[in-house]
Amino acid sequence: MKYLDEFRDQALAEPLLKELRRSVIKPFRVMEVCGTHTMSIFRSGLRTLLPEGITLISGPGCPVCVTSAAHIDAILAMAALPNTRIALFGDLFRVPGSSGLSLANASSQGAKVDIVYSPMDSLELARKYPDDLIVFLGVGFETTTPGIAATIMAAKNNSIDNFVVFSTHKTMPPPLLALLDDPELQIDGLLCPGHVSTIIGAGAYQPLADKYKLACVVGGFEPADILQALILMARQIGKGEARVENAYTRAVRWEGNSRAQQMVDTIFKPADMEWRGLGVIPESGLAIREEYSHYDAEKRLNIKLTPAEEPKGCRCGEILKGKEVPSQCPLFGKRCTPGNPIGPCMVSSEGTCAAFYKYM
Amino acid sequence: MCLAVPMKVIKIQGDPDDFLSGQIAVVDADGISKETRLDIVDRWPELGDYLIIHAGFAIHTLDPQEAETNIRLMREMAEKVEAADAMEKRA
Numbered sequence: 001m002k003y004l005d006e007f008r009d010q011a012l013a014e015p016l017l018k019e020l021r022r023s024v025i026k027p028f029r030v031m032e033v034c035g036t037h038t039m040s041i042f043r044s045g046l047r048t049l050l051p052e053g054i055t056l057i058s059g060p061g062c063p064v065c066v067t068s069a070a071h072i073d074a075i076l077a078m079a080a081l082p083n084t085r086i087a088l089f090g091d092l093f094r095v096p097g098s099s100g101l102s103l104a105n106a107s108s109q110g111a112k113v114d115i116v117y118s119p120m121d122s123l124e125l126a127r128k129y130p131d132d133l134i135v136f137l138g139v140g141f142e143t144t145t146p147g148i149a150a151t152i153m154a155a156k157n158n159s160i161d162n163f164v165v166f167s168t169h170k171t172m173p174p175p176l177l178a179l180l181d182d183p184e185l186q187i188d189g190l191l192c193p194g195h196v197s198t199i200i201g202a203g204a205y206q207p208l209a210d211k212y213k214l215a216c217v218v219g220g221f222e223p224a225d226i227l228q229a230l231i232l233m234a235r236q237i238g239k240g241e242a243r244v245e246n247a248y249t250r251a252v253r254w255e256g257n258s259r260a261q262q263m264v265d266t267i268f269k270p271a272d273m274e275w276r277g278l279g280v281i282p283e284s285g286l287a288i289r290e291e292y293s294h295y296d297a298e299k300r301l302n303i304k305l306t307p308a309e310e311p312k313g314c315r316c317g318e319i320l321k322g323k324e325v326p327s328q329c330p331l332f333g334k335r336c337t338p339g340n341p342i343g344p345c346m347v348s349s350e351g352t353c354a355a356f357y358k359y360m
Numbered sequence: 361m362c363l364a365v366p367m368k369v370i371k372i373q374g375d376p377d378d379f380l381s382g383q384i385a386v387v388d389a390d391g392i393s394k395e396t397r398l399d400i401v402d403r404w405p406e407l408g409d410y411l412i413i414h415a416g417f418a419i420h421t422l423d424p425q426e427a428e429t430n431i432r433l434m435r436e437m438a439e440k441v442e443a444a445d446a447m448e449k450r451a
Binding site for chain 1: 365366422
Protein backbone atom coordinates (compact mmCIF):
# COMPACT_ATOMS: atom_id res chain seq x y z
CA MET A 1 0.00 0.00 0.00
CA LYS A 2 2.95 2.22 -0.55
CA TYR A 3 1.21 4.58 -2.94
CA LEU A 4 -1.55 5.35 -0.46
CA ASP A 5 0.85 6.94 1.93
CA GLU A 6 1.83 9.30 -0.85
CA PHE A 7 -1.72 10.63 -1.13
CA ARG A 8 -1.57 11.46 2.55
CA ASP A 9 1.88 12.92 2.28
CA GLN A 10 2.15 16.35 3.86
CA ALA A 11 4.99 17.23 1.49
CA LEU A 12 2.58 16.68 -1.38
CA ALA A 13 -0.18 18.71 0.27
CA GLU A 14 1.90 21.85 0.83
CA PRO A 15 2.63 22.59 -2.86
CA LEU A 16 -1.01 21.81 -3.66
CA LEU A 17 -2.08 24.36 -1.06
CA LYS A 18 0.22 26.91 -2.66
CA GLU A 19 -1.24 26.20 -6.07
CA LEU A 20 -4.73 26.51 -4.66
CA ARG A 21 -3.92 29.92 -3.17
CA ARG A 22 -2.64 30.99 -6.55
CA SER A 23 -5.72 29.61 -8.35
CA VAL A 24 -8.32 31.47 -6.29
CA ILE A 25 -8.86 34.54 -8.45
CA LYS A 26 -12.28 35.36 -7.09
CA PRO A 27 -13.87 34.19 -3.84
CA PHE A 28 -16.26 31.27 -4.13
CA ARG A 29 -18.61 29.16 -2.06
CA VAL A 30 -18.39 25.40 -2.38
CA MET A 31 -20.68 22.74 -0.98
CA GLU A 32 -19.02 19.49 0.00
CA VAL A 33 -21.87 17.07 -0.47
CA CYS A 34 -20.45 13.99 1.17
CA GLY A 35 -20.13 13.30 4.89
CA THR A 36 -16.82 11.53 4.37
CA HIS A 37 -15.46 14.70 2.71
CA THR A 38 -16.70 16.75 5.67
CA MET A 39 -14.84 14.51 8.10
CA SER A 40 -11.66 14.38 6.03
CA ILE A 41 -11.57 18.18 5.70
CA PHE A 42 -11.86 18.59 9.48
CA ARG A 43 -9.61 15.74 10.50
CA SER A 44 -6.75 16.76 8.23
CA GLY A 45 -6.95 20.39 9.34
CA LEU A 46 -7.66 21.50 5.76
CA ARG A 47 -10.50 23.71 6.88
CA THR A 48 -8.13 26.08 8.64
CA LEU A 49 -5.46 25.93 5.91
CA LEU A 50 -7.64 26.86 2.93
CA PRO A 51 -7.26 30.29 1.33
CA GLU A 52 -9.62 32.98 2.63
CA GLY A 53 -11.55 33.20 -0.63
CA ILE A 54 -13.01 29.70 -0.25
CA THR A 55 -16.10 29.18 1.90
CA LEU A 56 -16.99 25.56 2.60
CA ILE A 57 -20.61 24.59 3.19
CA SER A 58 -21.52 21.08 4.34
CA GLY A 59 -24.29 19.42 2.39
CA PRO A 60 -26.86 16.67 2.94
CA GLY A 61 -24.49 13.75 2.35
CA CYS A 62 -24.49 12.00 5.71
CA PRO A 63 -27.03 9.18 5.33
CA VAL A 64 -27.82 8.83 9.02
CA CYS A 65 -28.29 12.59 9.38
CA VAL A 66 -30.94 12.77 6.65
CA THR A 67 -32.95 9.82 7.99
CA SER A 68 -36.25 11.31 9.14
CA ALA A 69 -37.69 10.99 12.64
CA ALA A 70 -40.69 9.20 11.04
CA HIS A 71 -38.34 6.49 9.72
CA ILE A 72 -36.60 6.15 13.10
CA ASP A 73 -40.03 5.79 14.76
CA ALA A 74 -40.94 3.03 12.30
CA ILE A 75 -37.64 1.27 13.02
CA LEU A 76 -38.32 1.44 16.78
CA ALA A 77 -41.80 0.01 16.17
CA MET A 78 -40.27 -2.93 14.27
CA ALA A 79 -37.69 -3.49 17.01
CA ALA A 80 -40.54 -3.86 19.51
CA LEU A 81 -42.20 -6.69 17.56
CA PRO A 82 -41.76 -10.27 18.81
CA ASN A 83 -39.45 -12.60 16.84
CA THR A 84 -37.84 -9.67 15.08
CA ARG A 85 -34.15 -8.90 15.03
CA ILE A 86 -32.80 -5.61 13.70
CA ALA A 87 -29.50 -5.62 11.78
CA LEU A 88 -27.90 -2.27 11.03
CA PHE A 89 -24.79 -0.22 10.34
CA GLY A 90 -23.62 1.10 13.70
CA ASP A 91 -24.11 4.81 13.13
CA LEU A 92 -27.88 4.58 13.37
CA PHE A 93 -27.86 2.90 16.77
CA ARG A 94 -28.06 6.07 18.86
CA VAL A 95 -30.26 8.28 16.66
CA PRO A 96 -33.33 9.25 18.69
CA GLY A 97 -36.84 9.09 17.24
CA SER A 98 -39.57 11.59 18.04
CA SER A 99 -39.94 10.18 21.58
CA GLY A 100 -36.28 10.90 22.30
CA LEU A 101 -35.51 7.18 22.52
CA SER A 102 -33.16 5.32 20.18
CA LEU A 103 -32.38 1.73 19.20
CA ALA A 104 -29.72 1.86 21.92
CA ASN A 105 -32.50 2.37 24.47
CA ALA A 106 -34.64 -0.34 22.86
CA SER A 107 -31.69 -2.73 22.93
CA SER A 108 -31.08 -2.13 26.64
CA GLN A 109 -34.75 -2.94 27.20
CA GLY A 110 -34.47 -6.30 25.46
CA ALA A 111 -34.98 -5.59 21.75
CA LYS A 112 -32.75 -7.77 19.55
CA VAL A 113 -30.36 -5.48 17.71
CA ASP A 114 -27.18 -6.51 15.84
CA ILE A 115 -24.63 -4.11 14.40
CA VAL A 116 -23.18 -5.53 11.18
CA TYR A 117 -20.33 -4.55 8.88
CA SER A 118 -21.94 -5.75 5.66
CA PRO A 119 -25.57 -6.39 4.68
CA MET A 120 -24.44 -9.96 3.85
CA ASP A 121 -23.84 -10.49 7.57
CA SER A 122 -27.61 -10.30 8.07
CA LEU A 123 -27.99 -13.48 5.98
CA GLU A 124 -25.68 -15.19 8.47
CA LEU A 125 -27.94 -13.92 11.24
CA ALA A 126 -30.92 -15.35 9.37
CA ARG A 127 -29.28 -18.78 9.39
CA LYS A 128 -28.25 -18.47 13.03
CA TYR A 129 -31.69 -17.36 14.25
CA PRO A 130 -34.21 -19.30 12.13
CA ASP A 131 -37.13 -18.30 14.39
CA ASP A 132 -36.48 -14.57 14.03
CA LEU A 133 -37.22 -12.30 11.09
CA ILE A 134 -34.04 -10.34 10.39
CA VAL A 135 -34.82 -6.73 9.44
CA PHE A 136 -31.83 -5.08 7.80
CA LEU A 137 -32.02 -1.29 7.94
CA GLY A 138 -31.22 -0.04 4.46
CA VAL A 139 -29.81 3.41 5.06
CA GLY A 140 -27.45 4.95 2.56
CA PHE A 141 -26.83 6.47 -0.83
CA GLU A 142 -25.82 5.06 -4.21
CA THR A 143 -22.61 3.54 -2.81
CA THR A 144 -24.44 1.38 -0.28
CA THR A 145 -27.54 0.38 -2.24
CA PRO A 146 -25.92 -2.01 -4.78
CA GLY A 147 -24.56 -4.23 -2.00
CA ILE A 148 -27.98 -4.34 -0.36
CA ALA A 149 -29.57 -5.20 -3.72
CA ALA A 150 -27.01 -8.00 -4.12
CA THR A 151 -27.86 -9.23 -0.61
CA ILE A 152 -31.58 -9.43 -1.48
CA MET A 153 -30.62 -11.31 -4.64
CA ALA A 154 -28.47 -13.70 -2.61
CA ALA A 155 -31.33 -14.26 -0.12
CA LYS A 156 -33.62 -15.17 -3.01
CA ASN A 157 -31.05 -17.43 -4.69
CA ASN A 158 -30.35 -19.22 -1.42
CA SER A 159 -34.07 -19.42 -0.43
CA ILE A 160 -33.51 -17.49 2.79
CA ASP A 161 -36.99 -16.62 3.95
CA ASN A 162 -36.53 -14.87 7.31
CA PHE A 163 -34.79 -11.77 5.97
CA VAL A 164 -36.24 -8.40 4.92
CA VAL A 165 -34.89 -4.92 4.19
CA PHE A 166 -36.40 -1.67 5.45
CA SER A 167 -35.57 0.62 2.56
CA THR A 168 -34.85 4.25 3.30
CA HIS A 169 -32.32 4.36 0.46
CA LYS A 170 -31.75 7.73 -1.07
CA THR A 171 -30.27 9.03 -4.29
CA MET A 172 -28.05 12.08 -4.42
CA PRO A 173 -29.01 14.17 -7.46
CA PRO A 174 -32.66 14.94 -6.47
CA PRO A 175 -31.90 16.71 -3.13
CA LEU A 176 -29.11 18.68 -4.79
CA LEU A 177 -31.59 19.88 -7.41
CA ALA A 178 -34.04 20.77 -4.63
CA LEU A 179 -31.38 22.67 -2.68
CA LEU A 180 -30.09 24.52 -5.71
CA ASP A 181 -33.60 25.74 -6.55
CA ASP A 182 -33.56 27.57 -3.22
CA PRO A 183 -32.56 31.19 -3.93
CA GLU A 184 -31.22 31.59 -0.37
CA LEU A 185 -28.46 29.08 -0.97
CA GLN A 186 -25.68 30.75 -2.93
CA ILE A 187 -23.02 28.33 -4.12
CA ASP A 188 -20.59 28.42 -7.01
CA GLY A 189 -19.14 24.95 -6.89
CA LEU A 190 -19.97 21.43 -5.86
CA LEU A 191 -17.36 19.05 -4.47
CA CYS A 192 -19.06 15.87 -5.69
CA PRO A 193 -18.89 12.72 -3.54
CA GLY A 194 -16.17 10.19 -4.31
CA HIS A 195 -17.70 6.75 -4.04
CA VAL A 196 -21.27 7.73 -4.88
CA SER A 197 -19.69 8.84 -8.15
CA THR A 198 -17.88 5.51 -8.50
CA ILE A 199 -21.37 4.04 -8.91
CA ILE A 200 -23.34 6.76 -10.72
CA GLY A 201 -20.43 8.21 -12.73
CA ALA A 202 -19.14 11.77 -13.04
CA GLY A 203 -21.56 12.31 -15.92
CA ALA A 204 -24.48 12.32 -13.46
CA TYR A 205 -23.62 15.91 -12.46
CA GLN A 206 -23.77 17.31 -15.99
CA PRO A 207 -27.41 18.50 -15.57
CA LEU A 208 -26.39 20.39 -12.40
CA ALA A 209 -23.45 22.06 -14.14
CA ASP A 210 -25.68 23.02 -17.08
CA LYS A 211 -28.77 24.19 -15.23
CA TYR A 212 -27.17 26.03 -12.30
CA LYS A 213 -23.86 27.06 -13.87
CA LEU A 214 -22.00 25.19 -11.15
CA ALA A 215 -18.40 24.04 -11.25
CA CYS A 216 -18.82 20.36 -10.34
CA VAL A 217 -15.64 18.48 -9.42
CA VAL A 218 -15.55 14.88 -8.23
CA GLY A 219 -12.95 14.43 -5.51
CA GLY A 220 -11.39 11.58 -3.54
CA PHE A 221 -11.16 11.52 0.24
CA GLU A 222 -7.49 12.13 0.97
CA PRO A 223 -6.41 15.72 1.68
CA ALA A 224 -4.35 15.77 -1.54
CA ASP A 225 -7.39 14.55 -3.50
CA ILE A 226 -9.58 17.27 -2.02
CA LEU A 227 -6.97 19.95 -2.71
CA GLN A 228 -6.62 18.80 -6.30
CA ALA A 229 -10.41 19.00 -6.73
CA LEU A 230 -10.51 22.50 -5.24
CA ILE A 231 -7.69 23.67 -7.55
CA LEU A 232 -9.67 22.51 -10.61
CA MET A 233 -12.76 24.21 -9.21
CA ALA A 234 -10.95 27.50 -8.48
CA ARG A 235 -9.54 27.55 -12.02
CA GLN A 236 -12.99 26.95 -13.55
CA ILE A 237 -14.59 29.65 -11.44
CA GLY A 238 -11.72 32.04 -12.17
CA LYS A 239 -12.36 31.59 -15.90
CA GLY A 240 -16.13 31.84 -15.50
CA GLU A 241 -16.63 28.20 -16.52
CA ALA A 242 -19.11 25.69 -15.15
CA ARG A 243 -18.53 22.07 -16.07
CA VAL A 244 -17.98 18.63 -14.63
CA GLU A 245 -14.41 17.56 -13.93
CA ASN A 246 -13.13 14.39 -12.37
CA ALA A 247 -10.24 14.72 -9.94
CA TYR A 248 -10.67 11.13 -8.70
CA THR A 249 -9.97 9.18 -11.87
CA ARG A 250 -8.50 6.21 -10.02
CA ALA A 251 -11.98 5.39 -8.68
CA VAL A 252 -14.50 7.24 -10.85
CA ARG A 253 -15.39 6.94 -14.53
CA TRP A 254 -17.71 9.17 -16.52
CA GLU A 255 -20.37 6.45 -16.87
CA GLY A 256 -19.94 4.86 -13.43
CA ASN A 257 -20.26 1.19 -12.49
CA SER A 258 -22.91 -0.31 -14.78
CA ARG A 259 -22.96 -3.71 -13.04
CA ALA A 260 -23.86 -2.06 -9.75
CA GLN A 261 -26.41 0.18 -11.47
CA GLN A 262 -28.09 -2.86 -13.04
CA MET A 263 -28.19 -4.71 -9.73
CA VAL A 264 -29.95 -1.76 -8.10
CA ASP A 265 -32.37 -1.40 -10.99
CA THR A 266 -33.30 -5.10 -10.78
CA ILE A 267 -34.33 -4.89 -7.13
CA PHE A 268 -35.36 -1.26 -6.58
CA LYS A 269 -37.50 1.38 -8.24
CA PRO A 270 -37.54 5.17 -7.67
CA ALA A 271 -39.89 6.34 -4.91
CA ASP A 272 -40.72 9.56 -3.08
CA MET A 273 -38.65 9.83 0.08
CA GLU A 274 -38.70 11.99 3.20
CA TRP A 275 -35.39 13.63 4.11
CA ARG A 276 -34.72 15.16 7.48
CA GLY A 277 -34.67 18.91 7.04
CA LEU A 278 -35.63 18.77 3.38
CA GLY A 279 -39.07 17.12 3.57
CA VAL A 280 -40.42 14.74 0.93
CA ILE A 281 -38.52 14.96 -2.35
CA PRO A 282 -40.15 13.22 -5.35
CA GLU A 283 -38.31 10.14 -6.63
CA SER A 284 -35.33 10.77 -4.34
CA GLY A 285 -35.52 7.35 -2.75
CA LEU A 286 -35.65 3.69 -3.69
CA ALA A 287 -38.39 1.19 -2.89
CA ILE A 288 -38.20 -2.57 -3.37
CA ARG A 289 -39.93 -3.73 -6.57
CA GLU A 290 -43.11 -5.85 -6.41
CA GLU A 291 -41.25 -8.95 -7.64
CA TYR A 292 -39.07 -8.80 -4.52
CA SER A 293 -41.76 -7.67 -2.07
CA HIS A 294 -41.13 -10.80 0.01
CA TYR A 295 -37.93 -9.05 1.13
CA ASP A 296 -39.63 -5.72 1.81
CA ALA A 297 -40.01 -5.00 5.55
CA GLU A 298 -42.76 -2.46 4.94
CA LYS A 299 -44.87 -5.09 3.14
CA ARG A 300 -44.04 -8.11 5.31
CA LEU A 301 -44.55 -6.27 8.60
CA ASN A 302 -47.21 -3.88 7.30
CA ILE A 303 -45.29 -0.80 8.44
CA LYS A 304 -46.87 2.61 7.89
CA LEU A 305 -44.87 5.79 8.29
CA THR A 306 -46.53 8.36 10.53
CA PRO A 307 -45.49 12.02 10.40
CA ALA A 308 -43.17 12.78 13.32
CA GLU A 309 -41.86 15.95 14.91
CA GLU A 310 -38.14 16.62 14.80
CA PRO A 311 -36.53 17.17 18.24
CA LYS A 312 -37.47 20.59 19.65
CA GLY A 313 -34.87 23.29 19.05
CA CYS A 314 -32.69 21.03 16.86
CA ARG A 315 -31.35 22.87 13.79
CA CYS A 316 -30.15 19.78 11.89
CA GLY A 317 -32.53 20.60 9.04
CA GLU A 318 -31.04 24.04 8.39
CA ILE A 319 -27.51 22.69 8.87
CA LEU A 320 -28.12 19.92 6.31
CA LYS A 321 -29.28 22.56 3.84
CA GLY A 322 -26.05 24.47 4.36
CA LYS A 323 -27.97 27.49 5.66
CA GLU A 324 -26.69 27.42 9.22
CA VAL A 325 -23.57 26.24 11.01
CA PRO A 326 -23.79 24.18 14.22
CA SER A 327 -22.80 27.07 16.49
CA GLN A 328 -26.07 28.80 15.51
CA CYS A 329 -28.08 25.97 17.09
CA PRO A 330 -29.22 26.72 20.65
CA LEU A 331 -28.65 23.08 21.66
CA PHE A 332 -25.15 22.70 20.18
CA GLY A 333 -22.50 21.87 22.76
CA LYS A 334 -24.97 22.51 25.58
CA ARG A 335 -27.79 19.98 25.68
CA CYS A 336 -26.60 18.27 22.49
CA THR A 337 -23.14 16.68 22.61
CA PRO A 338 -21.65 13.50 21.12
CA GLY A 339 -22.17 11.81 24.51
CA ASN A 340 -25.81 12.86 24.60
CA PRO A 341 -26.89 13.65 21.05
CA ILE A 342 -30.30 15.14 20.36
CA GLY A 343 -30.15 15.48 16.59
CA PRO A 344 -28.69 13.08 14.01
CA CYS A 345 -26.00 15.56 12.86
CA MET A 346 -24.41 15.08 16.29
CA VAL A 347 -24.92 11.30 16.39
CA SER A 348 -23.26 10.30 13.17
CA SER A 349 -19.49 10.29 13.09
CA GLU A 350 -19.88 12.04 9.73
CA GLY A 351 -22.39 14.61 10.93
CA THR A 352 -21.52 18.28 10.63
CA CYS A 353 -22.29 18.92 14.31
CA ALA A 354 -20.10 16.02 15.44
CA ALA A 355 -17.28 17.36 13.25
CA PHE A 356 -17.63 20.92 14.57
CA TYR A 357 -17.76 19.65 18.16
CA LYS A 358 -14.67 17.51 17.76
CA TYR A 359 -12.45 19.77 15.68
CA MET A 360 -13.48 23.42 16.04
CA MET B 361 -19.25 5.69 5.65
CA CYS B 362 -16.75 5.59 2.82
CA LEU B 363 -13.46 3.75 3.21
CA ALA B 364 -10.95 5.35 0.90
CA VAL B 365 -8.24 2.71 1.23
CA PRO B 366 -8.06 0.28 -1.69
CA MET B 367 -6.99 -3.24 -0.75
CA LYS B 368 -4.76 -5.64 -2.64
CA VAL B 369 -6.28 -8.83 -4.10
CA ILE B 370 -4.42 -11.95 -2.94
CA LYS B 371 -6.94 -14.65 -3.92
CA ILE B 372 -10.04 -14.94 -6.12
CA GLN B 373 -12.87 -17.47 -5.82
CA GLY B 374 -15.87 -18.12 -8.01
CA ASP B 375 -16.73 -17.66 -11.66
CA PRO B 376 -17.25 -14.14 -13.08
CA ASP B 377 -20.14 -15.39 -15.23
CA ASP B 378 -21.90 -17.36 -12.53
CA PHE B 379 -23.59 -15.28 -9.88
CA LEU B 380 -24.33 -18.35 -7.78
CA SER B 381 -20.70 -19.48 -7.61
CA GLY B 382 -19.89 -17.34 -4.56
CA GLN B 383 -17.90 -14.54 -6.16
CA ILE B 384 -15.37 -13.57 -3.54
CA ALA B 385 -11.91 -11.98 -3.44
CA VAL B 386 -9.57 -12.27 -0.50
CA VAL B 387 -7.82 -8.96 0.10
CA ASP B 388 -4.92 -8.00 2.27
CA ALA B 389 -5.65 -5.27 4.78
CA ASP B 390 -2.51 -4.47 6.74
CA GLY B 391 -1.51 -8.13 6.94
CA ILE B 392 -4.99 -9.39 7.76
CA SER B 393 -6.84 -11.28 5.04
CA LYS B 394 -10.41 -10.38 4.53
CA GLU B 395 -13.13 -11.60 2.17
CA THR B 396 -15.00 -9.19 -0.05
CA ARG B 397 -17.90 -9.90 -2.41
CA LEU B 398 -17.47 -9.36 -6.13
CA ASP B 399 -21.19 -9.32 -7.08
CA ILE B 400 -21.21 -5.65 -8.09
CA VAL B 401 -17.59 -4.84 -8.89
CA ASP B 402 -17.15 -2.93 -12.16
CA ARG B 403 -14.26 -5.05 -13.47
CA TRP B 404 -13.44 -8.63 -12.46
CA PRO B 405 -10.06 -8.29 -10.69
CA GLU B 406 -6.79 -10.08 -11.25
CA LEU B 407 -4.32 -11.01 -8.54
CA GLY B 408 -2.35 -7.92 -7.54
CA ASP B 409 -5.11 -5.46 -8.48
CA TYR B 410 -6.60 -3.22 -5.85
CA LEU B 411 -10.25 -3.04 -4.82
CA ILE B 412 -12.24 -0.20 -3.35
CA ILE B 413 -14.60 -1.79 -0.86
CA HIS B 414 -17.83 -0.53 0.64
CA ALA B 415 -19.71 -2.48 3.32
CA GLY B 416 -18.19 -5.81 2.33
CA PHE B 417 -18.65 -5.35 -1.44
CA ALA B 418 -15.95 -4.39 -3.93
CA ILE B 419 -17.25 -1.47 -6.00
CA HIS B 420 -14.21 -0.68 -8.16
CA THR B 421 -11.09 -2.46 -9.40
CA LEU B 422 -7.95 -0.50 -10.08
CA ASP B 423 -4.61 -1.73 -11.25
CA PRO B 424 -1.49 -0.39 -9.55
CA GLN B 425 -0.62 1.66 -12.67
CA GLU B 426 -3.88 3.59 -12.44
CA ALA B 427 -2.99 4.65 -8.94
CA GLU B 428 0.55 5.52 -9.96
CA THR B 429 -0.71 7.69 -12.81
CA ASN B 430 -2.62 9.76 -10.30
CA ILE B 431 0.44 10.16 -8.15
CA ARG B 432 2.53 11.20 -11.14
CA LEU B 433 -0.02 13.87 -12.07
CA MET B 434 0.03 15.24 -8.57
CA ARG B 435 3.83 15.21 -8.50
CA GLU B 436 3.89 17.10 -11.77
CA MET B 437 1.50 19.62 -10.35
CA ALA B 438 3.78 20.03 -7.36
CA GLU B 439 6.81 20.46 -9.61
CA LYS B 440 5.03 23.13 -11.66
CA VAL B 441 4.23 24.96 -8.47
CA GLU B 442 7.85 24.89 -7.40
CA ALA B 443 8.95 26.12 -10.83
CA ALA B 444 6.44 28.95 -10.65
CA ASP B 445 7.72 29.85 -7.20
CA ALA B 446 11.25 30.04 -8.50
CA MET B 447 10.04 32.38 -11.29
CA GLU B 448 8.30 34.60 -8.76
CA LYS B 449 11.43 34.83 -6.66
CA ARG B 450 13.50 35.80 -9.69
CA ALA B 451 10.92 38.45 -10.62
